Amino acid sequence: MIVTKQKAFEAILKELDGMEKVFLVGCGDCATLCETGGEEQVKEMAERLTSEGKTVTGSVVLEVGCHELDAKKEFRAHKEEIDSADALLVMSCGAGCQSARAGVEKPVFPANDTLFLGNVLRYGQFEEKCRLCGDCLLDITGAICPVTRCHKGILNGPCGGTNEGKCEVDPEKDCAWTLIYQQLEREGKLEKMKAYQPPKNWNTVLKPGRHVIERKRGGDAGE
Ligand code: SF4
Numbered sequence: 001m002i003v004t005k006q007k008a009f010e011a012i013l014k015e016l017d018g019m020e021k022v023f024l025v026g027c028g029d030c031a032t033l034c035e036t037g038g039e040e041q042v043k044e045m046a047e048r049l050t051s052e053g054k055t056v057t058g059s060v061v062l063e064v065g066c067h068e069l070d071a072k073k074e075f076r077a078h079k080e081e082i083d084s085a086d087a088l089l090v091m092s093c094g095a096g097c098q099s100a101r102a103g104v105e106k107p108v109f110p111a112n113d114t115l116f117l118g119n120v121l122r123y124g125q126f127e128e129k130c131r132l133c134g135d136c137l138l139d140i141t142g143a144i145c146p147v148t149r150c151h152k153g154i155l156n157g158p159c160g161g162t163n164e165g166k167c168e169v170d171p172e173k174d175c176a177w178t179l180i181y182q183q184l185e186r187e188g189k190l191e192k193m194k195a196y197q198p199p200k201n202w203n204t205v206l207k208p209g210r211h212v213i214e215r216k217r218g219g220d221a222g223e
């Protein structure tokens with residue numbers, strides 16, 4: 001899921017400077033789990049903006065904030081409330097904010113900062129384990145990502161600083177390469193540690209990313 005953090009309320013007010021009427025957009029998926037754009041936070045935001053003298057013309061919590069077709073459909077259903085607003089304040093990730101951008105011509109502002117693709121460790125606790133490098137090498141690292149979980153992102157680890165399984169950069173964190181070693185040892189595949197990994201080809205993650213699923217006749221996703 002995409003992990004977000006709400007901006008300071010003062011920063012949101014600054015964004016909305018000169019915008020008296022605001023329509024709020026939340027996200028029922030990641031932002032709800034992050035408590036940055038669910039029903040409760042949208043209601044809270046409406047109350048805070050109202051107490052600052054703004055008029056909240058309406059709100060919607062999209063099922064999934066980054067689904068552009070759904071956003072457009074919901075915006076049509078809330079046309080009057082949106083038409084009467086000066087701007088939209090979007091309480092989701094940057095992708096969701098740009099779904100709103102694609103659905104209206106009015107000014108759109110983000111209420112959140114977008115942090116990373118996160119694993120949910122437990123409710124309210126997220127950790128980045130994949131940084132979307134576009135050429136996954138988990139097959140050779142025991143399904144532990146050095147690109148993301150090693151502070152130096154090295155592909156031929158460990159570095160000289162690993163200390164009793166902890167990382168020299170942040171002793172609170174496990175050394176990713178120690179974890180990789182331990183996992184490969186469990187699998188009886190330590191020879192993978194000896195194979196030299198060439199520098200990563202970052203061309204696989206040229207931005208902006210775009211991907212279209214090829215469909216076989218009949219509608220099934222192809223290879
Ligand atoms: S190597 Fe790491 S960053 Fe790249 S796709 Fe795999 S898990 Fe994600």
Ligand code: SF4
Binds near residue numbers: 168169
């Ligand atoms: S101690 Fe381990 S995780 Fe930290 S930078 Fe070195 S190899 Fe990477």
